[in-house]
Amino acid sequence: MDNKLKAQQRADQIQAFNAEIKALKDDDVFEFDDDQRSNISRYHASVLDALTSQFDIDTNVRQKQLSTGMKIASFIGALALAASIFFLFYQFWGYLSSTVQVGILITAPLLTLLLTHVISQHEDTGYFTKLMAMVSFACFVLNLAMLGQIFNITPSDKALLAWAVYGFLLAYAFDVRLLLAMAILSLAAFIAARVGSWSGMYWIYSGERPENLLLPALIIFSVPMWPKRWLSQKNDSGFAPIYRVFGSLLFLIPVLVLSSWGQGSYLNFNHDVIEGFYQLTGFAVSAGLIALGIKKQWSDIINTGNVFFVLFLYTKIIDWWWEIMPKYLFFLVIALLSVLMLLVYKRVREQSQQTAGEHE
Secondary structure, three states: OOHHHHHHHHHHHHHHHHHHHHHHHHHOOOOOOOHHHHHHHHHHHHHHHHHHHHHHOOOOOHHHHHHHHHHHHHHHHHHHHHHHHHHHHHHHHHHOOOHHHHHHHHHHHHHHHHHHHHHHOOOOOOOOHHHHHHHHHHHHHHEEEHHHHHOOOOOOOOOHHHHHHHHHHHHHHOHHHHHHHHHHHHHHHHHHHHHHHHHHHHHHHHHOOHHHHHHHHHHHHHHOOOOOHHHOHHHHHOOHHHHHHHHHHHHHHHHHHHOHHHOOOOOOOHHHHHHHHHHHHHHHHHHHHHHHHHHOHHHHHHHHHHOOOOOHHHHHHHHHHHHOOOOHHHHHHHHHHHHHHHHHHHHHHHHHHHHHHHHO
16 A cells, blocks of 8 residues: 555544544543543644645545545646647648658657656646646657558557557556556557457457457456566555456446347357347356455445446346336336345345444
8 A cells, every 4th residue: 555545544544533532522422631632632733744744635624625626627637738739739730841740749758758757756746747647648649640640550459559558657657547547448459459350350340349358358357466566556555446447347348238239249159149148147247246346345346246237137127028018117117126126235234234243
């Protein structure tokens, strides 16, 4: 776990402690005497001063709200700045010689990478660093795309691999989760394109076979389980959930598509059989993710599994009953099933609370 995350967790613990002590006092359950309150307050103040002087953390709700706003502004600013660079290139591109074009394309990613590094050395919050890192990634993507046009190079899936590598480098160097997501998608697209090429299709059309994404999905989901010496410890500070969620999405979305579109499968069986197989696979995998998330206390995986289990369930309900039931009865069945699922989730929640109480 990285030091900034530990510092933020410590600050949150202090806030929670103070809130609980206030609640105990208000309910006449317990109250510290004046000396104890004074000693605790001085200690907490010294801890928070030390943490805030070393890390950019939020010590109250207002600061957390402002930090959220800054993250949103940073994201929007990065997208807008990248789009501005893209359209600026196209606005004046035709007036430049090929030599100047190549020089700009090579210089832009290097210059923005250097700026990202310089900003990271002089900024504690990281917002401007992440903004510039995303601009650098956009410049790199534009670099490969435009160089291919200038020299009339046949499009290749290897560009996806280059984007993925650069995205991973920026994400781990500057702790940018959005770039990690982009790198994961680029890597998944590259592996899917390779799998499609091995089956004989042109790589651009690999998306026509959703099964091409199943292998990269499994690889990406498993990354946080690799030995820590292979990857940065940032896996423990917010990167691991991104790998897990994107791995789950890249697996379950193709399965959901194939559960209703058997023609897209490599399997040489009747389309109804293929769709039935992927419907069962979808239920099994989403239920397995829920169970795994509960066991490992991965809320991100629990939520992902829940969403897709419901999607598979309601997709099958529509397939089975939409045409044969009166509409009022169909939606009544949907409502009753929703109530049933609420009762089941409530029961599971109560059991988990009882289990947690027994362990304490």
